[in-house]
Amino acid sequence: MKRRTFLSVAALAGAGGARAGEKETAAPSSAKVASGLTITEKPRSVPIVQDCDVCVLGGSCTGVFAAVRAAQTGAKVAIVEKQNAFGGVAGSGLVNVWHKLYSNDRKEQIIAGLTHQVIKRLEKINAVRSYRAGKGGFALNTDELKIELDRLVIENKITPYLHTFYAAPQVDRGRVTAVFIENKNGRQAIRAKVFVDATGDGDLARGVGLPFEIRKGLQPPTTCAEISGLPNSTLKLIMKHREEFGLAPDHGWDSIVPGAPGVKMCAYMHAFNTDASDANQLTAAEIEGRRQVRAYMDIARKYGGEKNDPCLLDLGSHIGIRETRSFTANYKLTETDVLTCKRFPDAIANGTYHIDVHDPKTGKFKFKEPKGNFYQIPLSVLVSDKAPNVVLAGRMISTDRSAFGGIRVMVNLNQTGEAAGVTAALAASGAKPVARVDAQSVRKHLSKLGAAII
């Protein structure tokens, strides 16, 4: 990266400082500010806008699938999402590839449930392209996905809160009794018996003091863009001319957008040295990610040849975040579990995606292949004895760095959402801590609801 560019990004990151490698075991105090000064907020009464059985925080597919499964297990459910639409990295972040639903020998369907149902719904409107008749994965139209997720929420009578930020928990003797949310109506509270944390960063889990770490060398985030008229050689052109446009050496990929010939979903660069759970670093990364998109489009304009006419059609409304906080629950999934395709009696998800870790300095993808047909994710990585009414779902679940490289894809995390929803509903109806919910009962419910439980 050119010195000029580097300086501006560093300045934007401001007081955030590097926190990679940080370990925390308790809820931190209020955010540090550059001045070192603080202000004391006056105590105030906050309206309770809802009392429910299960409240899901974060509305990616993981969160929506958790809410749907909780509702289908008999719970009264609310879901809180800070963006204007559901979908998370797939919705606001534009990432549109779901991997295969079959075992590595392609003989057994190992992922079904809501992932499969949503693919079927999108197929009806030509909003999905299947590779190898569905045995090789899928490219989705993620704007259509957003509408399908809205429909799922409404059909299942879940109360949605969009444009709504989860701010803090109210904790009483280790149990979360309510969460404070902020939106155009001001600060409000939602009370629930059980909460699902599907915020990606584990904002609630951190708030209740569940142990987590922010590993050194986090996988860096990427700003995705849908662009038409790019030459096929764009990635090669970027490698050749990047210095002239202030881009660091990097590695990326692209995908087709179903039903939009000539349009690519581009994930070409990384915003290096970013801990996206830090607000200042996230701000800097958003601006840097968008600068990168303009820079590689300029490369295409200058060096892409006469027929080339790139047009920026859509820019992720949120930078795509790969990795931030990783929590410790009752079990930590390991690289060995994934590579040896270990079977778990409390398995709630199956996956085949290989271990894929993006290098924090070069963006190169480092792969390790599982030796077997599929690996499993156990329920014990979603629940902890230390948080009796919080279930984790999504990328913050309890794994080591390498296992995370495999389980982090959406077809896997969608299943963690479904399992979290059922677990939360059963804990709410049985007045039990989430870690005491019988895993076999969760598996039976999931299976009845259409999941592939093995």
Ligand SMILES: Cc1cc2nc3c(=O)[nH]c(=O)nc-3n(C[C@H](O)[C@H](O)[C@H](O)COP(=O)(O)OP(=O)(O)OC[C@H]3O[C@@H](n4cnc5c(N)ncnc54)[C@H](O)[C@@H]3O)c2cc1C
């Ligand atoms: C650039 C990129 C490319 C990728 N490529 C692929 C791929 O090809 N295929 C694949 O399957 N996976 C891919 N992944 C990985 C995958 O997309 C993510 O790991 C996965 O989407 C994470 O899901 P999640 O539900 O845990 O988090 P997210 O999708 O990040 O969802 C978290 C949700 O919570 C909301 N939220 C967060 N904090 C709050 C709050 N305080 N209050 C309210 N709402 C909140 C967010 O807005 C968001 O909707 C990629 C990731 C990136 C970044």
